[in-house]
Amino acid sequence: MRGSKAIEMWVGLFVVIGLVALFFVAMQVSNLGELRTARGSYKIIARFENVGGLKVRAPVSVAGVTIGRVHGISFDKQTFEAVVDMRIDPAYNTLPVDTSASILTAGLLGEQYVGLSPGSSDERLKDGDEVELTQSAVVLEQVISRFLFNKAGEGGSGKTEEGKGGAAE
Amino acid sequence: MSGDCADKDVVISIRDLVFSRGARKIFDGVNLDIPRGKITAIMGPSGTGKTTLLKLIGGQLRPDRGTVRVDGQNVHKLRLGQLYALRKRMGMLFQTGALLTDLSVYENVAFPLREHTQLPESMIRTLVLMKLQAVGLRGARDLMPAQLSGGMARRVALARAIALDPTVIMYDEPFTGQDPISMGILVKLIHDLNEELGLTSIVVSHDVKETAGIADYIYLISEGQVIGQGVPEAIERSDSCWVRQFMQGLADGPVPFHYPAADYAADLLLEPA
Amino acid sequence: MNQVPPFGSLATMLGPLQRLGHAALKALQKLGRAHLFLVHVMSGLPDLFRRARLLLAQMYSVGVLTVLLIAISGLFVGMVLGLQGYNVLSDFGAEQTLGVMVAASLVRELGPVVTALLFSGRAGSALTAEIGLMKATEQLSGMEMMAVDPIKRIVAPRFFAGFLSMPLLAGLFSAVGVLGGYFVGVGLLGVDQGAYWSQMQAKIDFYDDAVNGFIKSVVFGAIVTWIAVFEGYDSVPTAEGVSRATTRSVVYSAFAVLGSDFVLTALMFGES
Known part of the structure; x- marks a missing residue:
């Protein structure tokens, strides 16, 4: 199980990149950014x-x-x-x-x-x-x-x- | 039929075993007893289903009829959990070694320990090194399976098979394709491990000389049936033509040299259709 | 040679019918095996919570090693969409809506579908070959004899790694694609950058587009990895058998992804 630190790091990076991408699609590409402000309206x-x-x-x-x-x-x-x-x-x-x-x-x-x-x-x-x-x-x-x-x-x-x-x- | 086995302590007993693959009957009423603490050889020509027999004993295959009892338990009546518990007490050495190719030698031997025990890393290390020392490969612990020769791979697999200290160990064609030196090493290992660990060993092989050299008892299987059994000396002296042909490696005999065919002369003269 | 028996015509008529029936039965059997297999794989899930390390190692080989392929493909697909979209939209003077076109194509369809196809080619085929080879070299059998369930130990981590990786990869594909469209549309062709983003945000709906695209990628991820691990596990354990299984894995994945994409699209976007 040597090198598992590196693997953990890469997988961590992969998950972060993936989540950032999904977040980007949600906030920047779609209208979720505006829907959120609907609260308190x-x-x-x-x-x-x-x-x-x-x-x-x-x-x-x-x-x-x-x-x-x-x-x-x-x-x-x-x-x-x-x-x-x-x-x-x-x-x-x-x-x-x-x-x-x-x-x-x-x-x-x-x-x-x-x-x-x-x-x-x-x-x-x-x-x-x-x-x-x-x-x-x-x-x-x-x-x-x-x-x-x-x-x-x-x-x-x-x-x-x-x-x-x-x-x- | 178990005349000279009846008084011995029997670990594995097989009764009336029938198993077929498709239309072909591989076993047709096989009876076997494996005595405790001994090396029992099961020999026969290629394709008689010797590997299949080991898989039946290990519960990986299910017989059409008959029973396989290991320590009194009917292997094919066990629930999955019980079967797995039983398998922890059985080691099996596959023909190819079946090492996990993505793990190092060390990790391969550690694999069953990691899967089945919660031992601390230091104890796993000690155990792994002990087992590797037993097969003489402690120095090869960091190699990957692809870097090993066939003989070394089998020795690693052997170290892995004894990692959980099983009571029974099954060898599937351990000598096939080995050079004389690694053959000698394997013969010695099988013999020594059996002595030192008090194992019950089953060796499936068609390498007559090596197997007969270490076996305490021999079963000969052909055409789905046990056709000869006894201590090696008795088998050597057997007056059955078939047994003599097999043990001495004669080209012709009860097992004919020629595959069944039409008359030679008539076949040659026949016009192609 | 000239043998036409009295029942010949009947036999030649029934022959194909019988073969068809045989093929159908075999396909059904395989489908049944695949489902039982899936249930067995699912039963390995609790073990994975205890041994996340196994999952992690597979996330690496299934997910991380596919990132570059997905990112580069996504970039180029986005750039092509930008170029093609501009050509069509500028005819109507609607190049301001380029962002909408690029993003809608990517988020709704191309992101999940193309990612799934690339994923099956890159990671799925590797999974099939790996498991098939393990079967051919008796590693799976050996594991069983060591009282280790190979479906839980080998297959389950691979399946769940693929299942988790696909949505992330599809998200990456869409995001990079949108940026690729931005580079071409705004950077090269002179579409107004404010319009690119604002039109996109106004027209791409979070629930209707982004969430539906995400659901698609989850479904495709499950389908592709399921097919990949099953074909590997069900392969004939020879060199030829494994190579055939690998081919089947990619071909069946493509069919399954495109077919289920139609069904999902009809369910999601059909009514509105």
Whole structure:
């Protein structure tokens, strides 16, 4: 069993390298680094008429900076609206109560995310609060059909309803 | 049949042993008794299953019928734990030595001690050196098995086989392929170890002269049956043609020189199909 | 010569059928033996806790000696992915997502699969040959006669060493591959380095991708080492038998890894 010290050392090194590699894959390559901050985060919800292709764990961003993640999407069978449950990093706890939420698309083919635009109130959103002002996802088919309809109508009934899912009170 | 063995202290007794490999019957009703403290030789032509017999005694193979008793215990009725306990009391020297190629000579001899005992390193060292001294290879302790000659490898294997101080030791063809000197060494070792350690030795071999020289009792096996037995002198003087052919190494006799074939002349004249 | 007996046609029809049945039965028997063998190997696990040294020695020959092969292969695979990915993605103006492509390919598929294939070629074949040779030279038999169970003493440490090494090696492969893609993509082709990492982190999910890839590597590690040690133990104890067993070990490992990869992928990524 001579030379077993060297073998032990090499095996130790091998295990360390392997674990570092796995750690690297977990933290640097995947989104575990961000999931971890989800702990201690606070919850806000928003109701949308249509969430389009929004997925759980989609980013929630303000001014292009990701401050949280979508934690759950459910359907309210009384109001027929989608309820999006978001978890926001506790570092960003200064969002005003009149903040509005809209579902946006990153680039032409990118994934959908929730964009928040802060209002001007002095009151802050707290854990469990609801964002009142929301704007639904833009559904491409609706936009195109509306565009074609407008073309056909040509100045007829010009007033079309935008895809605004007005504030659901 | 165990006439002159009946009064002796029998360590291993084999009764009615039947064993076949595929359709071929290797043993067909073999009866053997191995007396305690003696060197018993089991001889026979190549391919009579002498190695198989040792594996049956060691419980590595299972007979179709018959019993093998070692110290009164039926080997093939034992539970695995009991069988392993029994094997600790049996040493076996394989034809090739069967040394563990990734361990040094020292570690090979220490192997059974490390596996089966919790002895401190200093005591293992003492035991290993004693066993190596007994086979005359204490100076070769740091060599690897690949660096050993065939004879030396067998001596190391012998040292390993006696590491746990077994009561029975089985030698599988210990003399095959050895030069006269290492043959002489092995013959001496088998004889001396038997004397000094009070072992019961079983030597399986077809090297007539060497084996007969050290054996106390000889069994001859052929065609799956014991066809001759007795002390060496009696075997030498046997009037059986077969025994005489085997012991004297005659080319022709009851075991024909020719493999069974059609008539020679007719075979030569036959047109190829 | 011209012998067509009345039942000839029937016999020639039944011949292949019988051979097929024979082969199927033999395969089933072997599968049965392999499972019993695995159970026996598992029973050697408690002993390994007491004698970690045995495991350690095998971790060295199975794991440590494979590290260089895996690291270099991973680097090159990552670099190729960077190059190929850039060519395709730049057509769509999406070269910013190069990191996603490289990392997703590596973490989900190439890391576990290529590592398992290389591992079976480097370590698996060595295990088969080693155990087969030990059998051929009666070392296993000799051990049995010394009242030492060769499956617990020889096979179990090798099996668990392979089982533990594979996930580490697969992780290494993926990590080095991602860095290889980074060198090519960011270093040579001018992809923005922030985009490389941030897109990757945004799109590669810890549970869906990293953990699933890890599970794959664990499964492949078990399969490859199982096949390797079993083929060695089940080999015909001659020089030819061992060489055939070694070939079979690599071939069967490749089939088993790729086949089970499909099943695992369908289970893991099929629904989402």
